[in-house]
Amino acid sequence: MAKRTYLRDILSLLGSNLTVTFCNLTIGIILTRVLGAAGFGLYSAIIVVPIMVIGFTQLGIRRSTIYHIGNKLLPEDHIISALFLLLLWTSVLSILICGFVYFFSSSQSFDPLIIVLVLLTIPLLLSNVFAGGVFLGKEDIKSASILNAGPTIITLLLTILFVWGLKMSVLGAFLAIAVANLLMFLMTYRIIILQFRYNITWKYHEGIMKSMIKLGLVNAVAVFIMQLNYRMDILMLKKLSTLEEVGFYSLAMQIAEQLWHVPMAIETIILSRSANSSDDNHVHRTVASIFRVSLIIGLVAGILIFFVAPPLIPLIFGREFSKSASMIQVVLPGILLLIGFRILNSRLTGMGKPQVAIYAFLPALVINFIANLFLIPRFGGVGAAWATNISYGIGSIAFVIVYSRLIGMPLTEIFRVRKSDFYFIRDVRKIFSRKRRS
Numbered sequence: 001m002a003k004r005t006y007l008r009d010i011l012s013l014l015g016s017n018l019t020v021t022f023c024n025l026t027i028g029i030i031l032t033r034v035l036g037a038a039g040f041g042l043y044s045a046i047i048v049v050p051i052m053v054i055g056f057t058q059l060g061i062r063r064s065t066i067y068h069i070g071n072k073l074l075p076e077d078h079i080i081s082a083l084f085l086l087l088l089w090t091s092v093l094s095i096l097i098c099g100f101v102y103f104f105s106s107s108q109s110f111d112p113l114i115i116v117l118v119l120l121t122i123p124l125l126l127s128n129v130f131a132g133g134v135f136l137g138k139e140d141i142k143s144a145s146i147l148n149a150g151p152t153i154i155t156l157l158l159t160i161l162f163v164w165g166l167k168m169s170v171l172g173a174f175l176a177i178a179v180a181n182l183l184m185f186l187m188t189y190r191i192i193i194l195q196f197r198y199n200i201t202w203k204y205h206e207g208i209m210k211s212m213i214k215l216g217l218v219n220a221v222a223v224f225i226m227q228l229n230y231r232m233d234i235l236m237l238k239k240l241s242t243l244e245e246v247g248f249y250s251l252a253m254q255i256a257e258q259l260w261h262v263p264m265a266i267e268t269i270i271l272s273r274s275a276n277s278s279d280d281n282h283v284h285r286t287v288a289s290i291f292r293v294s295l296i297i298g299l300v301a302g303i304l305i306f307f308v309a310p311p312l313i314p315l316i317f318g319r320e321f322s323k324s325a326s327m328i329q330v331v332l333p334g335i336l337l338l339i340g341f342r343i344l345n346s347r348l349t350g351m352g353k354p355q356v357a358i359y360a361f362l363p364a365l366v367i368n369f370i371a372n373l374f375l376i377p378r379f380g381g382v383g384a385a386w387a388t389n390i391s392y393g394i395g396s397i398a399f400v401i402v403y404s405r406l407i408g409m410p411l412t413e414i415f416r417v418r419k420s421d422f423y424f425i426r427d428v429r430k431i432f433s434r435k436r437r438s
Helices: 006-057 061-071 076-103 112-137 141-165 169-195 206-240 243-276 280-317 323-350 355-379 381-407 411-415 419-437
Strands: none
Touching: 006 076, 006 112, 006 141, 006 169, 006 206, 006 243, 006 280, 061 076, 061 112, 061 206, 076 112, 076 206, 112 141, 112 169, 141 169, 206 243, 206 355, 206 381, 243 280, 243 323, 243 381, 280 323, 280 411, 280 419, 323 355, 323 381, 355 381, 381 411
């Protein structure tokens, strides 16, 4: 068990995630202000393809890497060598699939230069995803936090330069992403080779490759299904509505999903700790406590967003995006329900059981598609938000029930709030008081 507490690691990644939130919101302001609704809709329609494809073609290797390094059953040099081979394979596969989707897209507004730039960025995105798995498997939270926030910070600075300063429009937005991920790739490669001193070979370690891919494929299917649940509405809006409506809805989801940054920090630590822990009962109790507190924090934050969205959205992003505020208000319940799922799913994934998410969210995906089919033509982005609520709600409730049975903890125990759940307040005070004394 790591010497650092859950709280310290969570606060470290939370600070990183809050930085990401601020940068993403600022990037969103720049893109919406400069590109307008149609331009931002085009940007969203292009970027959603690699996001969804990479969600599957990375084969769940990031989480598989955390599990294998954390278990310490195989030589790390061999694991990292296998990881480099997998990076090569998954990069080629991702580029081919994305290229196929873009080539046969019915849209005539995709600039070929932008598409080439997006395809060349894919290996860099994958390399940073895989490197995050190495850092978390070794419980190197500091490096994981830097890797998490670094690309977004650099993307923001370059977006200001390319989009706002040089007026390069959508091309500038994707150029900023490409350069930012290239710089982070160079940094993480240096850490893995020089600091960790891994002896990288291109030897095919059959047993390790099969083990990583076997666990990773289940992870990949689970992640892909979740990505479809997250992004299917945008793809269907593009087909059944207008680019402006895609722009309104994309902004709404980008803001509403900021509620996930707290559970994202928590789930990452739980995943890392679960892979490195042998005391299941202790981790089960800790995760249940974190689950309850996260829902309370999410509820309070959601209520705040519900009331501040209508006046702030047109003020910050422009009156053109006023419609996004109502979409945010509608989709908040689904976003809140998914907070609980993400916390509990990280525990099962760390235990090597990512398939449970598939059982819960595959039926929800079908329901999402059907709901979007009926609601988008009539209500546009608001209809897509309602479809998201239905899908997230059904999937999350089903998952919690299955989780309860798998770990042998009654639902009443999982949801019953205790005074001890708020121990972290005392620990936060201790941490900051020590910092003040130092």
